[in-house]
Amino acid sequence: MAAKTARRVVETQIPDFDRLIHEKTRLAIVSALAVNASLTFNELKAILKTTDGNVSVHTRKLEEANYLTVKKTFEGRVPRTEYSLTAGGRRALERYLDHMEALIKATRG
Amino acid sequence: MPDALRDHAVSNLRYIRETMERASAFTSIPGWGGVAIGVTALVTTAIAEPMTAWNPRRWLAVWLIEAAVAAAIGAASMWQKARRAETRFMSGAARRFFISYFAPLIAGAVLTAAMLRGGALDALPAMWLLLYGAAFVSSGAFSIRVIPMMGVCFMLFGAAAALLPLSVANLLLGAAFGGLHILFGLIIARNYGG
Numbered sequence: 248m249a250a251k252t253a254r255r256v257v258e259t260q261i262p263d264f265d266r267l268i269h270e271k272t273r274l275a276i277v278s279a280l281a282v283n284a285s286l287t288f289n290e291l292k293a294i295l296k297t298t299d300g301n302v303s304v305h306t307r308k309l310e311e312a313n314y315l316t317v318k319k320t321f322e323g324r325v326p327r328t329e330y331s332l333t334a335g336g337r338r339a340l341e342r343y344l345d346h347m348e349a350l351i352k353a354t355r356g
Numbered sequence: 357m358p359d360a361l362r363d364h365a366v367s368n369l370r371y372i373r374e375t376m377e378r379a380s381a382f383t384s385i386p387g388w389g390g391v392a393i394g395v396t397a398l399v400t401t402a403i404a405e406p407m408t409a410w411n412p413r414r415w416l417a418v419w420l421i422e423a424a425v426a427a428a429i430g431a432a433s434m435w436q437k438a439r440r441a442e443t444r445f446m447s448g449a450a451r452r453f454f455i456s457y458f459a460p461l462i463a464g465a466v467l468t469a470a471m472l473r474g475g476a477l478d479a480l481p482a483m484w485l486l487l488y489g490a491a492f493v494s495s496g497a498f499s500i501r502v503i504p505m506m507g508v509c510f511m512l513f514g515a516a517a518a519l520l521p522l523s524v525a526n527l528l529l530g531a532a533f534g535g536l537h538i539l540f541g542l543i544i545a546r547n548y549g550g
Contacts, residue, residue: 252360274368274371275371278371278372278375278376279376279378279379281376282379282380282448283379283380283447283448283449284447284448287444289441289442290441290442290443290447293383293441294378294379295375327442340372344369347365347368348365348369350361350362350364350365351362351365351369354358354359354361354362354365355362
């Protein structure tokens, strides 16, 4: 309950807070891409331990926000989707990390 | 409420760090391939053991053949596992893994040639086990957690082999290359997708 309230407070009270990557799956996608030049759909799915649908939905949202780019190719006959973080996506993650650190500092007793 | 906010921020940062760690790991380590390598190593130990007394150079030749067979099994099973998971061998994680893995093995190959020339064959099992273990300890930083642990076990066998004559050290080679590969291979196959 306290965790849920804390989450709501973070989302509503912090100015310029990025709700898009505050969602856990999207935060994980951005974090994973921050340490890899690119990742395929299946690599992301394995790292996130989630379903095809979940990866599709959240990567699409991040793509719409220009946080990541998608490259679709074929390896033989098998389609291959590869994701990379954009400069905007990397900045968004850095801003998010700054917000979390600021929150820890501000609430230190 | 400040406590809950702080906990929330800390847990988010931890989640980001853990995801980054997971995403930086090369995970296509073949468990069943390790088991197969272990079985061939046990066979090699049995074949090579009598040679430790009457022809150490032939003993070395047998183990070098085993190294080539093990490398072929390892490469084929790793390629198969990576292909199944669509992992690329040129990704950052894979590159870091292979650089740390091969550096001690290349050192081992050069030292093997030097020791063969100097006639110091008794020290080979210890050197092989220590460097093979070092390869897993260093590359394990970029892979699944069980890999550095396996490396430490190989190094312990190597340290023991350094104190023993070739005939006994050969048995330790078998216990490590055979037993540890089979044991850790089963752990990896069971917990890390084959």
